[in-house]
Each structure stands twice: as C-alpha cells, then as structure tokens.
Amino acid sequence: MRIELQKRPDISKLYSILSPLIALALMVVAGAIMFILLGKNPFHGLYVYFIEPLTDPWSREQILVKATPLTLIAIGLAVCFRSGNWNIGAEGQYLIGGMFGAMIPVLFHGWESPLLLPLMLIMGMAGGALYGFIPAILKSRFGTNEILTSLMLVYVAQQFVDWVVRGPWRDPQGMGFPGTKSFNDSGLLPKIFEFGDAHYGAVIAVIAAVALWFMLSKTLKGFEIAVLGQSPRAGRFAGFSAKQMTLFAFLISGAMAGLAGIGEVSGTVGKLDDKLSLGYGFAAIIVAFLGRLNPLGIVAAGLVLALSYIGGEAAQISIGVSDRATRVFQGLLLFFVLACDTLIHYRVVLVSSVKARM
Amino acid sequence: MAGKDQLKTNAKQVPLLETKGITKIFGELYANNGVDFAIQEGEIHALLGENGAGKSTLVKILFGSLQQSAGEVFWKGQEVHVKSPSEARTLGIGMVFQHFSLFEALTVAENIALSFDADVELSDVSEKARSLSAQYGLPLDPDALVGDLSVGQRQRIEIIRCLMQDPALIILDEPTSVLTPQEADTLFETLFRLREEGRSILYISHRLEEVQRLCSAATIMRHGEVVDSCDPREETAGSLASKMVGADVEGIEHKTAGKTGEVVLALNNLSMGTSHPFAIALKKISLEVRQGEVVCIAGIAGNGQGELFEAISGEDRQDDPHQVVIRGTDAGHMSISRRRNLGASFVPEERLGHGAVPEMSLTDNMLLARHASDASEFKKMGRLNVIAQSAIVAATKRVNEVMDVRKSAEDPPAGALSGGNLQKFIVGRELDRKPSFMLVNQPTWGVDAGAAAHIRQSLLDLAASGSAVLVISQDLDEIFEIATSIAVMADGHLSSPAPAADMTREKIGLLMASSGADQGQAA
Numbered sequence: 014m015r016i017e018l019q020k021r022p023d024i025s026k027l028y029s030i031l032s033p034l035i036a037l038a039l040m041v042v043a044g045a046i047m048f049i050l051l052g053k054n055p056f057h058g059l060y061v062y063f064i065e066p067l068t069d070p071w072s073r074e075q076i077l078v079k080a081t082p083l084t085l086i087a088i089g090l091a092v093c094f095r096s097g098n099w100n101i102g103a104e105g106q107y108l109i110g111g112m113f114g115a116m117i118p119v120l121f122h123g124w125e126s127p128l129l130l131p132l133m134l135i136m137g138m139a140g141g142a143l144y145g146f147i148p149a150i151l152k153s154r155f156g157t158n159e160i161l162t163s164l165m166l167v168y169v170a171q172q173f174v175d176w177v178v179r180g181p182w183r184d185p186q187g188m189g190f191p192g193t194k195s196f197n198d199s200g201l202l203p204k205i206f207e208f209g210d211a212h213y214g215a216v217i218a219v220i221a222a223v224a225l226w227f228m229l230s231k232t233l234k235g236f237e238i239a240v241l242g243q244s245p246r247a248g249r250f251a252g253f254s255a256k257q258m259t260l261f262a263f264l265i266s267g268a269m270a271g272l273a274g275i276g277e278v279s280g281t282v283g284k285l286d287d288k289l290s291l292g293y294g295f296a297a298i299i300v301a302f303l304g305r306l307n308p309l310g311i312v313a314a315g316l317v318l319a320l321s322y323i324g325g326e327a328a329q330i331s332i333g334v335s336d337r338a339t340r341v342f343q344g345l346l347l348f349f350v351l352a353c354d355t356l357i358h359y360r361v362v363l364v365s366s367v368k369a370r371m
Numbered sequence: 372m373a374g375k376d377q378l379k380t381n382a383k384q385v386p387l388l389e390t391k392g393i394t395k396i397f398g399e400l401y402a403n404n405g406v407d408f409a410i411q412e413g414e415i416h417a418l419l420g421e422n423g424a425g426k427s428t429l430v431k432i433l434f435g436s437l438q439q440s441a442g443e444v445f446w447k448g449q450e451v452h453v454k455s456p457s458e459a460r461t462l463g464i465g466m467v468f469q470h471f472s473l474f475e476a477l478t479v480a481e482n483i484a485l486s487f488d489a490d491v492e493l494s495d496v497s498e499k500a501r502s503l504s505a506q507y508g509l510p511l512d513p514d515a516l517v518g519d520l521s522v523g524q525r526q527r528i529e530i531i532r533c534l535m536q537d538p539a540l541i542i543l544d545e546p547t548s549v550l551t552p553q554e555a556d557t558l559f560e561t562l563f564r565l566r567e568e569g570r571s572i573l574y575i576s577h578r579l580e581e582v583q584r585l586c587s588a589a590t591i592m593r594h595g596e597v598v599d600s601c602d603p604r605e606e607t608a609g610s611l612a613s614k615m616v617g618a619d620v621e622g623i624e625h626k627t628a629g630k631t632g633e634v635v636l637a638l639n640n641l642s643m644g645t646s647h648p649f650a651i652a653l654k655k656i657s658l659e660v661r662q663g664e665v666v667c668i669a670g671i672a673g674n675g676q677g678e679l680f681e682a683i684s685g686e687d688r689q690d691d692p693h694q695v696v697i698r699g700t701d702a703g704h705m706s707i708s709r710r711r712n713l714g715a716s717f718v719p720e721e722r723l724g725h726g727a728v729p730e731m732s733l734t735d736n737m738l739l740a741r742h743a744s745d746a747s748e749f750k751k752m753g754r755l756n757v758i759a760q761s762a763i764v765a766a767t768k769r770v771n772e773v774m775d776v777r778k779s780a781e782d783p784p785a786g787a788l789s790g791g792n793l794q795k796f797i798v799g800r801e802l803d804r805k806p807s808f809m810l811v812n813q814p815t816w817g818v819d820a821g822a823a824a825h826i827r828q829s830l831l832d833l834a835a836s837g838s839a840v841l842v843i844s845q846d847l848d849e850i851f852e853i854a855t856s857i858a859v860m861a862d863g864h865l866s867s868p869a870p871a872a873d874m875t876r877e878k879i880g881l882l883m884a885s886s887g888a889d890q891g892q893a894a
Contacts, residue, residue: 022397233742233756240739244728249686250719251739252708 084315089269102163104294110271113140141271149263192286465538632662729786
C-alpha cells in the first residue's frame, strides 16, 4: 500500500480562485486548535490576532507599514518564481539594499537636497539587484543550485550589515549602540498622514505592483517569463534564453527587495541599525504564493500577512502567547496554500502494490 | 499457459476481451461513443483510425488509465472494472507505448526492475530478460546502458518488460513508427511467435500494408465510433484508408517537375561537438536546398537528426557563421529568432515541450514561434512590446481553418489536442508565414493517414510556390512520396543527396548501415 498523487484531468476553475481563501480558513481552524492546546480561549485568541488590529487606527497604519516591504519583496519574487528561478535569499537582498541606500546619507551626512531621496532609492535597488546577481551568475555560469546559494548569502548579508553598523558606520555620538547617525529630513521618505507612521513606500509598492502586473500579463517579457518557467526547451525554440532569464529575474527581485530595504531604512527607522533583518524576505515567500504569484493578488496577501504580525504583537501583550505563535501562523498559512494548490491539481489515491509474476 | 487445445476451443466461444457500449465523454466531446468490439484468443487484431478517432481513449480505458463514462468490459466472458494499469497487468493485459518511459542513465535490467516491487533481485530480472530475449528473437543485452541503445532496441526493452508479466493480451501502440524496415521485420516475427503461443495482440497502426500483413481482423474507428470491422487481408490499402477517413483518400499531387531555383539553405562543413553524453556529434555536413525542392534526410533515429535540427534552427549556434547560410546570408552565429527573420521556419520533432508548451493555449503557442518574425503585427507600443492579442487570435483562427484543426474548445491548451491535430497546427503556424525555407523534423510521426496526407501535401505546395523544404524523416514511404532528392544520415555524417528517382530502399539501407556501427551491437 502506498500513497500516490495523480494529476487531475480537469482542474476546477472555481477552486483555483478560492484556494487562498480556503487556505486562510484552514489556518484559522488550525490556529484555534493551537490556542486550545495552549489553554487559551480560541475565539478570544483569534479575535485578538485577526480582528482587533483592524478596529484601531494606529494598528491599521502599522499594518500598512509592515505590508509595504512584504509586498515589494513578494512582487519581485513572483517574477522570479514564475520564471522557474527559486530565489530564497530576498532577505539578504533586502539588507544589502538598505545598506546601499544608506550609503550617501551616511558618508555625506551634511548633504541636503531634493535629489537625495531618489538617489537613495536607486542605490537601494542597485544594491539589492547586485546582491541578487551573485546567485544568478553562479547558476547561469556554473549551474549551482540557486536555492542554496541565495539562502546562504542571507547569512553573509546579516553578518556584514551587523559589522557595518557596529564598526565603520557607527554613530560616534550613539552611546555605543550599533547604528548610523540619523538621516537628515531630505533623506526620509515622507509620511502619508500628518500623524502616524505610514510612509510613501506604501504608494511606491502599489505602483510597482501595477507595473509588474502589466509586464507579466500584457507584454512579451511576461510571456517569455511564463514560457521559460513552464517549458525551458520550448522557450529555447521561441528564441528565449533561460540563462538571461535567470539574470533578469534575480535582478528584478533583488531590486524590489533592495527597494523594500531602503524604504524600511528611510521611511520607518530613519537610519541603518542592527535591527533591519526582521524576516520580511522569508515571509514574502508566503505572500507571493498566497497572492498566487500575481502582483495584484500579492498586494492583498501582503496586508493579510502584515495583519498576522500586528496581531501577534497584540497577542503577546493581551493574552500572553509567545511571538513564536506568529511564526506558526505564517508557517501554517504557507503549508495550507501549497497543500490547497497541490490538491487542486492532483488527487490522492491509495495504491495497493501488485506483485509482479515472474 | 493452459494447454493449446483448450485455448483453441475457447477461442470459438468466448472472446478474450470484449467491450459493449464503451462511451467516454470529455466535457462535451464524445471521445468514444458506444464502442463494441471483441478480440479472440490467438489473434492479431488491428485498431485503425485517424488521430482523434478515439483509439487512444479506448486503449487507455482497456489498460485502466482512463475510466469509461458508460459501457462494460468483459475479460474471458466476465465483466471487469479495470481501475489502474497495475490491475490491467494483473488480469493479463500488457501494453507497449508509442513513447517509451526509460531512464537513459540506467541499464536495461535496471529499467525493467523499476516496474516491479523493490524486493526483486536485479540478477533475476537480468536472467529472465536474457531468456525471454532468446526465446522471442529479440536480441538485447540486459547489462547495456539504455542511453547507448537505438530506438528499436529500446522498444525491445518495453516488449520484454511487458512479456515479464506473461500477458494474454498485448497492446502495441504504433510500434513500427520508429523502426527501420529490417527492425520492423524482426518485430513481426516476434509477434507471430507470440500469436502461436495463443496470446492475442491489439495492434494500433496507421500503416495499412503492415496491418494487412499481420492482422486477421481489424476494427475501424472514426469520430469515436466503430464504423466497420473487417478482415484486412481481404481489403486493399485504399479501401482500408477510405474506411478510416470516410472518403476516398486523395493521392498526393506533385505540382512541379524538377523546376528548381536559387539555393536558399546551404550547409558548409557544418560540425558540432556534443553537449551531453548521449548526443551525436555532427561531422562536416554539407548540403544545399534550392527553391522548389523537397530534400529529405532519411536515417534511423538517434544518428544526429535532432542535433542537425537544432544546429540549423539556431537553438545551437555555430562559431563559424559560414557553416549555415540562409538566403545568401551567413547565419551560423545567429539566434533562432534572427534566422526566422531571414525567412526560415522550423517544425521540431517533439510537439509537446519543444514545438509547443502543453499548458498554454493555441494562441499563446502561436506567439511562441512567431513573436520575432511577426513583430510588427503581434506586438505594439514600441519598446514596451505589448502583446497584440487580437492579431494573434486572428492568425490562430486562420491556421485552424486552413489546416482543419479539430479541437474540443475555442482556444484549448496545446496538450489537449490529439497528436495529429496539434501537428497540423504547428505545421500550419509556420506555413501561414509563407516562409522561404522550412525545416521539418518527422512531419507525420504518430499522425493518422488523413492528417499525414494533408501535411505532406502542404509541404509539396510550399515547395511548388518557390520555397525550399528540408524534411528529416524515418518514414521511407513518406520520403519516397514527397522527396525530390534524398540524403541519408548515419552516425553524424550526411551522405550527399541523390535525386529521389535514383534511390531505392536497398541503397538507403546500405547508406544507413555504412557508418552506423551501433546496429550490429545487440545481435
């Protein structure tokens, strides 16, 4: 007896659309069970996690703040994943992007100019793209596995940024705390509202999502991405190069992650410090799949995942569950999204093994 | 096996396998509609029909890989529900598929062992394979690496794998489409031997001469229904063909007689190294194809035809631009898109995964091969390269009408079409451009008689309109039908082309063997 996945002959359109919602529902059920096992009231727990943040204006803004980097990174990953390149190292590209973007305001600290912010954003994208280029070139030149190299480069980036903010770029007046000098006003992404934390990075993220949606669904480049992702040999016949696509996909997703990094540095923190790595680059993988690798779907998925972060913070305080619970929720969500997609395309059958007659 | 006398008496009374009213519906398409047929014990039974006639569907139901929507299957008089191929094998039904599922990096015995349970000893499999191979005249070395074997030898692996189960019924899907005439003869002897043992064979083929030679009964299908059953030995190839397509088959019409023009494609000492361990190196190939000509390259599969295709198409480029010249322009360094822009067009052997993306719609697959050559029509807004969907939809519609592509939906994924219909689409996609040079690898591989005639006629018409056509084929009947001149490929070498009128099967056979050292290996 063994379990086999058999491809379904026809795939239900309805379930394909509903899949992320089913996954969310299953996550809520599994989360309720988790609360019961922890000895908490499941209804109260779920309320604190997923409803309460929406009732409070401050929390709503925080959701926007968290959703911004998640969305930016995830739309880049969508391009990458659709083309069959598995960039798991967005966290590293996000960190290096933040560091590159901080370079000008740190090294030329007194400089005030309306050019500063655009330059910082461009530098951030360039930094992320360059860092994404490393696994891409290793894959296209030497055939290394990009999953491993991109992931390992995350740890390199974490250590490197940590050294930079403790060593060469540390603010001499910073009482020994790791971190650079705070940026001048012209180096800060402006806030959307007079009071509060939401910054224009959110607007940039929506614009970028629409632009990438247009590229993926309406242009020849998007077609090339889809063809190479599904059938590299047919792609070669069409005159598309899988190697160039690897470089392109990593450049785009690296640049988006870098943009998220500098957005976070310049819009939320106001300086580069040792707390930039919050796992957005990994959570964005969940966002990308929850959004069905469609940039517009990803905007919605980014808000959902941001909600789980804010809810998790609230839950720590009001019901006393560990922040690990948030990770569990995110992991459950990815698990259910992938499981739903798999079960839409395949059915599970029990096969009794047949002895061959010899 | 039971005693022979008993078998013979049974044969008169109860058919080995019988179907009653088999119906299979996909969406709104009746792939099978009330199919009744029966195979007696010890009979070679032909299943004839055009592509899309429902043969594959019926066979998949018998072999358990599809479930019928209605109707019954009887095995030795008892109703059975075959839910999976392994159940079919347990009943005693074996199948040899048209496309093999073998791992090239493993040995013959290892490949066979993979289909059994893990606790089977490799040495037992090896020994059993050796004795079966001797018993049925199928020379095969169980320790040979599959990657080193010819297509004919690979087919023997599949047959032996099937015989390991001691089946009472063996289903063969287009078994000779990959074989040389000599290899096919060996196969026929094996089939006769199996029949003498009382086994039955369901033989699917579109080669009518073979069916007449082998089979004592035939069931003919059209549009999902059984339209006739007959004894093929009492029919002519023409009468069988007209039963299949439902009308008299038109003979192929040659419009030009030897009027040829300028050289359109020239290969000058084209040499290519190998990119992977199982590839064949191309060795100093020179060839000219002129306007109005159909040059055919014969040869046994795996002698460098695929490599030659990719070298001419530009999927593999050359360092020396002069090795491939298209319409007077050195093109060796050019990409496939730039070669297309010079007026060349290409139809690869594999339809799914090379010529088309299976999951993508026909319109997307139209764009796949023509985004560069039809850039002004299929793309808009300059550098943005926005896809002009309406122009692509129109071109797809045009091709589907001209080539009579039958499909179950308005714009289905390429993988949903039957082989013949997809091939008509892929050939039509290129013809629609009116290319000045066309390269086709295996134009009618696994394609039914009606579609094959349509495709061959359109290649001849293309040549007659002043284009140059180069065809790579293993089907000698096809080659003699359309070629103005013939060259033979063996072990990466290409013989110099000779006029088709001066060529015979024997001459081609000799050229095939001239440097093909691998042929004697198995014996």
